[in-house]
Amino acid sequence: MIESGLLNVQSVSRRRAGRSAVADLSFSLNRGEVLGLLGVNGAGKSTTLAMLAGALRPESGRIDLGGRDFVSQPDIARRLVGWLPENAPLWPELSVEEHLVAFARLRGMTRAQARQAADGVLARLQLGDLRRRLAGVLSQGQRQRLGLACALVHAPALLILDEPANALDPVQVGELRKVIRERAAAGAAVILSTHVLAEVVAVCDRVVILHEGRLRYDAPLSREGDGASLEHHFFSIATGAAA
Amino acid sequence: MTVAAVAGLELRRLAVRPLAWALAALTIAWLAWTFVLGLGQFLGAQVKLAAVADAPGFTDLVAIPLLAELAKLAFLVVPLMTMGLLAGERRTGTLALLASTGLAPWRIVVGKYLAVLAWLVLWLLATLAMPLLVGAGSTADWGKLASATLGTALMLATLAAIGIACSAATSFPAIAAAMALIITLALWTIDRGAQAAGVNGGFLEWLTLATHLQNLLRGLVVTSDLVWFALAITLSLILATRRLGSDRERQ
Numbered sequence: 001m002i003e004s005g006l007l008n009v010q011s012v013s014r015r016r017a018g019r020s021a022v023a024d025l026s027f028s029l030n031r032g033e034v035l036g037l038l039g040v041n042g043a044g045k046s047t048t049l050a051m052l053a054g055a056l057r058p059e060s061g062r063i064d065l066g067g068r069d070f071v072s073q074p075d076i077a078r079r080l081v082g083w084l085p086e087n088a089p090l091w092p093e094l095s096v097e098e099h100l101v102a103f104a105r106l107r108g109m110t111r112a113q114a115r116q117a118a119d120g121v122l123a124r125l126q127l128g129d130l131r132r133r134l135a136g137v138l139s140q141g142q143r144q145r146l147g148l149a150c151a152l153v154h155a156p157a158l159l160i161l162d163e164p165a166n167a168l169d170p171v172q173v174g175e176l177r178k179v180i181r182e183r184a185a186a187g188a189a190v191i192l193s194t195h196v197l198a199e200v201v202a203v204c205d206r207v208v209i210l211h212e213g214r215l216r217y218d219a220p221l222s223r224e225g226d227g228a229s230l231e232h233h234f235f236s237i238a239t240g241a242a243a
Numbered sequence: 244m245t246v247a248a249v250a251g252l253e254l255r256r257l258a259v260r261p262l263a264w265a266l267a268a269l270t271i272a273w274l275a276w277t278f279v280l281g282l283g284q285f286l287g288a289q290v291k292l293a294a295v296a297d298a299p300g301f302t303d304l305v306a307i308p309l310l311a312e313l314a315k316l317a318f319l320v321v322p323l324m325t326m327g328l329l330a331g332e333r334r335t336g337t338l339a340l341l342a343s344t345g346l347a348p349w350r351i352v353v354g355k356y357l358a359v360l361a362w363l364v365l366w367l368l369a370t371l372a373m374p375l376l377v378g379a380g381s382t383a384d385w386g387k388l389a390s391a392t393l394g395t396a397l398m399l400a401t402l403a404a405i406g407i408a409c410s411a412a413t414s415f416p417a418i419a420a421a422m423a424l425i426i427t428l429a430l431w432t433i434d435r436g437a438q439a440a441g442v443n444g445g446f447l448e449w450l451t452l453a454t455h456l457q458n459l460l461r462g463l464v465v466t467s468d469l470v471w472f473a474l475a476i477t478l479s480l481i482l483a484t485r486r487l488g489s490d491r492e493r494q
Contacts, residue, residue, distance in 0.1 A: 055339040057491040074491075078245075078345030085343075089336030093259045102255075105248035106344040150340075 005030040006189045007052070007158060012061030014047055021047040023213040025061070029189045031157070034180060036200030036221070037193040039210035040238045045193045046086060048210065049162050052191065053083035066157065078107050082156035086163045088147025092136025096127055096146050099135060100153050107154040114153075121149045125179070140167035148176070152183070159183055159190045165199055177203045197234060201227040211237050245346055249354025250361070253328070257362055266323060270316050271369055277312045278373045281305045302384040302391075306374035307460055310395045313370050314456065317363075317402055318431075322423035324362065325406025326416040328355045329487065333414045338490070348487035352480055356407055363399040367392070387462035394459025397472040398452065402427055404479035411483040427452070430475075 007029040014022045022044040029035050039045045050056040052063065054070065054077035063070040065080055090099060097118055104114035122128050125145050130138065135146060144167050151159060161180070165173050180190050180203050192204060200207055201221065207230060209217035216237045221230070257263045285304045292298040329352075332338035341351055371392060378388070402423070409422040434447040434454070448454055452475075455468040 050339065053343040054345060055343045055491065074342075075345040075347065077343060081343065081345070083340070083343045085336060085340060087336070089340055091256060091337060093256055098255060102248070102252045103344070105251070106245060106341070106346065108245065 005033075006066060008062075008064040009052070010062045010064070012048075012051060012058045012063060014051060014056065014058050016047055020213050022051070022058075022210075025210075025213075025215050027208055027215060027218055029158075029191065031187045031189055032184050033206060034184050034190040034192060034204045036204035036207040037191055037210065038195075038197070038200060038207060038234055042212075043210040044213040045210055046162060047213075049083070049160050049191065049193055050085075052158070053077065053081055053085075053160050055083070055085075079154065080157045081160065082151035082154065082158070083160045084144075084147045084151040084162060084164055087166070088143050090135040090143060090146060090150075093134065095132050095134055096138070096149075097122070097131040099146060099150055103150045104153045109154065117153050117155075121153050125149050125152075126175070141169060141172060144168055145172065148179070152179070155186075155188075157188055159188050161191065162193045163195070164192065165194060165196060173199075197227055197231055201230060209234060209237050246350050246354045246357070249341075249346065249351055250357040253355050253358030254361060257324075257358060263324065263362060266320050267366060267369070270313075270320055270366070273316070274309060274313060274370050275373060278305065278309050281308055282377065300384060301374070301378055301381050302387050306378060306383065306388050307391045309370065309374060310391050311460060313367065314395055314398055317399055318424060318427055320366075321359075321363070321399065321402035322406050322409070322420040322427070324359055325403055325410050325423060326420035327410070328359065328407055329410040329483070330413050330416045330419040331410075333490070334416070338487075342491065348490075349480075349484045352407060352411070352483045352487060356403060356480060359403050359407070360400060363403060364396070367396055367399060384462070390462045390464050391460045393464065394456050394468075397459070397469070398456050401452070401472055401475045401479070404476040404483075405430075408479040408483040408486070411486040 005028040009028065010026050012022060012025045013020070025044075025048060027035075037045050037048065047056065051058050054074040057074075058071055061071075065076055068076050070076060094102065100118035100121060101111075101114045104117045105111065109117060122131055125148065127142075127145060127149060130142060130146075135143065138146060144164065148161070148164055151161070159180075164176055168176060180192065184190055184205075192200065194200060204221050206220050207217070208215060217233055282305050285301060288304075292300075329338060332341065342348075374383070374388070378385075405426055406419070406423040409426065410416070410419040412422065413419050430450070430452045432451070432453070434451040437443075437445065437447045449467075449471070455471045458465055458468050
């Protein structure tokens, strides 16, 4: 049974490189909810996220975003979706500020609105000192924060984060958690894909585990009680014990 | 709006990368040298030309050869300018990021096309400034120069569109540049075999880029030539758009 929510994924499948990357995936996500997406390498997490971000088209199934068919109308991603892909791809020759203004403009903002939005997110993510620095000379952690800022600049209703804590130091990880919770409190839905189970326990309301492209587990995190139980489920599924 | 945003982003990237500046500096220096040589020869031949009725003037002997030289350089310069537009972005992952902003593929293609076109127009204007400055003090054939400029501009626009289509087809900028170079050279000389066999006219001659550019360089503005350029540009941009659209299916 699919619940109504901001995001409804219904029986979505996709092959990549000749093999089934995601098969018959269904789940939903409500506003204000933070969903942890777990799975071993090759489980289909990045393919799922790319489809939810509009960068990849499902071969079958339906994705509804805000009540509209996202597959046939990928343009609705412009305002509604913010995506931080793994490794935060950036343009090395552009500055931090230019990235944010460019993404805000691409999302349909006017130049003045884009500058205002860029200033806001620069301040929130403490990137103000780096605003004129070129992306090509940033450290990996700084690149990651800039990628997050690009995903946040238009205050999306659905925030998709693929390994956002990569290369962040513990202080920055703490800041990232705060930002995620702030966005959820503001009514945004957040999908967080990570290999770090503690990250999911610390920030997510619900967890989904994928294995070999299929959804194998979907439950509210509070029901788990603690990280040990989630770890047990994850390893059972990953090693095939729960199959 | 978003086409303008894509074009603005691409122009900014062109402005801060060394490739565009290096190509502009080297080619304009070469064209200036060509212009000075042509002008010197024209001035040296004044006495002979004065004795000939309807002798070719400054436009025929200096300005149009300069534009023809620019057209030759364009075979190399335009593929270098367009090779990374989509292929490079696909390789670094930023193309998927652009697609995730909900932009239709045609908006990305047209935005990038307009950006590279703006650079090419500036390149053409910088070259054109040389004969214009000298021609202003002489009796240049402005109509013929305008026709030749239109022809050169249309050729640049066509090469840019072909370059973008090639860039859309691969993830490797160098392969995109090589493809664009081969395709444009083939398009330039496609009727050579037919001519060698003694066949003139016909479809192959119509298909050849040189046929349409040479008319305009001679001061002949013919509707069928303009239609050829418009078709070549439109077809190339449609191919680029379709290939980009299929990225969402193929990745």
